[in-house]
Amino acid sequence: MDLQTKYMGLSLQSPVVVSACTLSEDVANIVRMEDAGAGAVVLFSLFEEQIRAERARYESVMSATSNAFAEASEYFPQLEDYNVGTSQYLEIIRSAKERVQMPVIGSLNGITHEGWIEYALEMEQAGADGIEINVFYIPADIHLTGGDVEKRYIDIIKAIRQHVKIPLAVKLNPYFSATGNMALKMQEAGADALVLFNRFYQPDFDIEELKLLSNLQYSDAAEIRLPLLWIAVLYGQVPLSLAATTGVQSAREVIKYLLAGADIAMTASALYKNGIDHIGRMNQEIKEWMNRMNFNSISAFKGVMSQRNISNPDAYERANYIKILTGSRENAW
Numbered sequence: 001m002d003l004q005t006k007y008m009g010l011s012l013q014s015p016v017v018v019s020a021c022t023l024s025e026d027v028a029n030i031v032r033m034e035d036a037g038a039g040a041v042v043l044f045s046l047f048e049e050q051i052r053a054e055r056a057r058y059e060s061v062m063s064a065t066s067n068a069f070a071e072a073s074e075y076f077p078q079l080e081d082y083n084v085g086t087s088q089y090l091e092i093i094r095s096a097k098e099r100v101q102m103p104v105i106g107s108l109n110g111i112t113h114e115g116w117i118e119y120a121l122e123m124e125q126a127g128a129d130g131i132e133i134n135v136f137y138i139p140a141d142i143h144l145t146g147g148d149v150e151k152r153y154i155d156i157i158k159a160i161r162q163h164v165k166i167p168l169a170v171k172l173n174p175y176f177s178a179t180g181n182m183a184l185k186m187q188e189a190g191a192d193a194l195v196l197f198n199r200f201y202q203p204d205f206d207i208e209e210l211k212l213l214s215n216l217q218y219s220d221a222a223e224i225r226l227p228l229l230w231i232a233v234l235y236g237q238v239p240l241s242l243a244a245t246t247g248v249q250s251a252r253e254v255i256k257y258l259l260a261g262a263d264i265a266m267t268a269s270a271l272y273k274n275g276i277d278h279i280g281r282m283n284q285e286i287k288e289w290m291n292r293m294n295f296n297s298i299s300a301f302k303g304v305m306s307q308r309n310i311s312n313p314d315a316y317e318r319a320n321y322i323k324i325l326t327g328s329r330e331n332a333w
Contacts, residue, residue, distance in 0.1 A: 001287040002297040005039065007263045008192035008241040010103045010129055010168035012039030012243070016018075016254055016282050018106040019245050019266035020045050020132065027095045029276060030104070036198055038281035040103040042132050046089045048115040086119060093126040099322075103129035105169070113159050120160045130167035131196060133160065137173075146177055153182075155187045161190025171191035171245065174226055182237045193241035194234070196227040219269045223247035228260050229315060233316055235261025235306035249273075251285030261303035 003014045018041040023029050025044055033041050064201045096104045106123035108131055112114035120131050135156060153170070161168060168190060174197040178184045183194055204213040211262045224247035230240050244257035248267035259263040272276055303309055307316045
C-alpha cells in the first residue's frame with residue numbers, strides 16, 4: 001500500500017504529519033518521528049515575543065524606566081522564561097535537515113511586518129522546506145470590521161511571499177464569514193496551503209481565586225467535524241494544498257480527512273498521549289483499511305467524499321442540517 005502524498009509541492013512518505021508542538025524542540029525526537037513513519041514535521045512555533053534578539057530592546061526599556069516605574073517592573077515578562085530564541089530555532093532546523101529526509105517545516109507567529117519577514121527569511125536560509133504562518137489573532141477591538149481582519153491576514157501573506165520562495169502554509173481560523181472566498185484571497189496573495197483549523201486556546205476561570213487560567217486542553221476526535229466540512233467543501237475548488245490539524249487521534253480521523261480531500265492530517269495531542277511511536281500504528285492501520293477497501297494509494301481515495309464528488313452535494317449544506325435536526329427529533333421519541 002502506497003502512503004505517499006504531496007503537500008504544497010513537497011513529497012511525503014505518509015499523510016501523517018506532526019503538527020507544531022514542543023516535541024520538536026529536541027532534534028532526537030524529530031529523528032524518532034521520521035523513524036516512526038511521519039511524513040513531515042512542523043516545528044514548534046517561533047513567537048516574535050519570545051525571540052532573545054529582543055533582549056537589547058527589552059533591557060533598554062527596563063533601564064530607562066526602572067527608576068521612574070520600579071513598582072511596575074514585575075509586570076514585564078522575563079525573557080529567560082521563554083523556551084528558545086531565533087538562533088536556537090534556526091540551529092534546530094539545520095540539525096534536523098542534516099539528520100532526516102522528511103520535510104521540516106518552520107512555524108512562525110509574528111507581530112510586526114518586519115518580524116514576519118525577517119524570521120521567515122532566516123528559516124528559509126536555515127534550510128526549512130516550508131513555513132507555516134500561524135496568525136494567532138483575536139480581534140477583540142469591537143471597532144474592527146471583518147474586512148480589517150481579513151486585510152491583516154492578506155497583508156502578512158503578501159509581505160512574506162515577496163521575500164520568501166519556499167512553500168507557505170497559512171494556519172486558518174474557523175471564524176471568517178466567507179471561508180471559501182478568504183481561501184481564494186489567500187491563494188492570490190501567495191499562500192500554497194491552508195491548515196484547517198487554528199485551535200485557539202481560550203481562557204478558563206478559577207472561580208475561587210477569581211483569575212484567568214491558561215491551561216492546555218488536548219484536542220479530541222469529536223472536534224474533526226468543522227474542519228472536515230470545510231476541507232470537503234474547498235477540495236477541488238481552490239488551487240491550494242489542504243491540511244487538517246484538529247482532533248487527529250487515530251488512523252480513523254486521518255482516513256476521514258483524506259476522504260474529504262486533505263493532503264495530510266496533522267497530529268500532536270495523540271503523540272503526547274500515546275508517544276511518538278503511535279505514528280507507526282496509525283500508518284499501519286491506514287494500510288489495513290486501504291487493503292480492505294481495495295485502495296492501492298492515497299490518490300485513489302483522496303477527496304471521494306468531498307462535496308464535488310458525492311452524489312448529493314447539498315448534503316454539505318442546508319439540506320443536511322435539516323436532516324440532522326429531524327433525525328434528532330425522531331431519536332428523542
